[in-house]
Amino acid sequence: MDGMKDFAAEVREFLQAYAVRRSEHADDAGFRWGRGEDRMAYFSAAAPEVEAREVQRAKDWQRTRYDAGLGWITGPAEYGGRGLTPLHDLVYDAIETEYDVPDTGAIDVVGLGMIGPTILAHARQHVKERWLPAMYRGEVIACQLFSEPGAGSDLASVETRAVRDGGHWILNGQKVWTSMAQHSAIGIALARTDPDAPKHRGITAFLVEMSAPGVQVRPLRQMTGGADFNEVFLTDVPVSDDHRLGEIDGGWTVALTTLMNERATVGSEGAGPVAGALDPDRLAAVLRATGTLDDRAVRARLGELLADVMATGFLNARTARGLRAGVPPGPELSVSKLMYGQNLTRAAHFVADVLGPAVIADTGAWGTFAWAELLLATPALRILGGTEEIMKNILGERVLGLPKEPGVDSKSPFRELRRSGGIA
């Protein structure tokens, strides 16, 4: 694969010119107690002005990548992509992790990772031309307007309505758990266009401009105290029919494109702000600082946790190696997601139990009360991106081939289904 070698060399040359290699940082030489930022959080919980600065840095870095021909490696050339393979993408990611670059999670997890591929697959050509290059240049952030208060795990039961009015559709409803909505220029919304059809067959997908009249974004405060998500209210929002994605009543197919790309991103979690929570040295340091390093019961819990953390790492490494060799992933990504949530949850509770009073109230000691924030984030890890229960259904049905739960809801007209809140 000489072509791949050339590509890797090109990536290195680019990163060498625009970023600093991690190992060149003296500060990165492993964890040391009492040194560095005293934070242990899953959600950003940053003040709005700090967050806005981070988003701008992400956009700027994306622009730099794009200008170097590395902003959309797998995208078709006509929309500003490089036209290379997913393997090239993996090679880029692998090399970039060696460098200290701005975190672009704000724009690429949902926007570039999930919404971009959906627009590419389902939008009209002039809509692709208008939005895709702008997205991958880092100018336009996109969000996913899928979940609703009444449609969580059962996404196909969305109630937001879209009614045709000449060349437009008028959307009314409420979306929830929308990441980055406050920074987004566009979003993809699922709305019900035929309530008399079974639930999967009466949904249509639309590309909504967030600046359109009737779109209202409100921050949603989660149990950690921060607001990393939003509620989005849609009141008589007009969407031109040429911004419809896919067929009328064919929105479920569009949603599956988005969700498939969501699953492709979960395996790559773990290098974010909380990676330190699973670092053996950092966990050992907590034991040392609390004088529990020789406590046999505490050591056994640490050993059990680290065995799972290592095994999960092995699973990810083997999946990544398989992908590089062209082996399609099996159930590993779902298993990895479940384990990541469980490992982080266990780490947070383990450290909290060891710290004891220092997690009940802030004593001011470094590296102690900071864990409270991660502890409070852990319930989300069993819910977001597909609840544990849904993940287990997927494993049971799609991997093990067990029969689905018998139900009437996928055959009956959506209008006749019983929904939360006792709507008649």
Place this chain on the structure above:
Amino acid sequence: MTGADVSQGTDDSDLEELRAAVREFLADKASEEALRKSIASEPRFDPALWALMAEQLRLPALAIPEEYGGEGFGPVELGVVLEEMGGALLCAPFFSTIVLAAQTLLASGDERACARHLPGIAEGTATATLAVAEEDGAWDAAHVATRAVLDADAGGWALHGSKSFVIDGATSDLVLVLARTHAGTSLFAVDRGAAGLTAEPMTTLDLTRAMARLSFDDVPATLIGTDGDGASLIGRVLDIATTGLAAEQAGAARRCLEMSTRYAATRFQFGRAIGSFQAVKHKCADMLVQVELAQAASREAARLAAQGDAGFPAAAAAAHAVCSRAFMFAAAENIQVHGGIGFTWEHPAHLYFRRAKSAQLLFGGPGAYYERLLDRLGI
């Protein structure tokens, strides 16, 4: 199958070919029916089956270097074979002879001992085992009380003491014994027919893995390796042995999952396949998570061993912990998914349950393996 360049590793498709050959052989020759015959007889394995394994597939030779008459493959290929043997609960002296004894001889670096014992093992004409634990069951050189005494007149060593939990101890042609000397602990070789050696079979939880108590009354023995090197040797052997055990456990856990899935899809209650109930479906999904994790951990440990990677000892300890828990979980849940039928003697589920608990505790259990992991990580 010819000798492989170990440094290159075996291609994935070759590994799958090896797996298929072993699986087919075991399905044919080591069926549940054959297994039940073996566990009801003495010796607790079928010598004809052992001979066949050597003749047809050269399995005892697989992980022995070519210079000692073996095929020259490494831990990755051995792991594939062990996964299949674990899945079938093979009742034969493979783990004791190949994973424990042969690997101990190789790890000792004693070329004379290797040249003397390994060709017979590779050929399938000799079986062997490793005796470390005593009455307290600990695989820890510090707990060894059996003594080796150098008799200047006779010009050789003699062993005094006893060993317990010796896998296939009553049938092995060669017993490698860890014993105390003035220099610390050292490894010795004892022939089965040696004067003063008595073997007494132990009643075991795992019916598919025979164990014995061995007594040594002035038994002539040959020193292997360097006098006093026993403790560090056993440490290295444990990393290798637990990696092999982990492969067996991962394979057996997957077999439990397969049994449960098949049953849950075909057993009807309340007019539905029980696998359509989330309570049962999620049990199977939980088993799948454990199985995938176990498989990744055991295969990665074997890969690191083959590469001589510095991370191997920690990976071995992690694999041992994860695979022990995974197999125990899968074996217990398998019975639960089966309900009453799974609790009967006739159903194989209990054989897996027995193997699972026994394997989990074989090298010390949770109390030892979490500590071993922290030790390997320097914590």
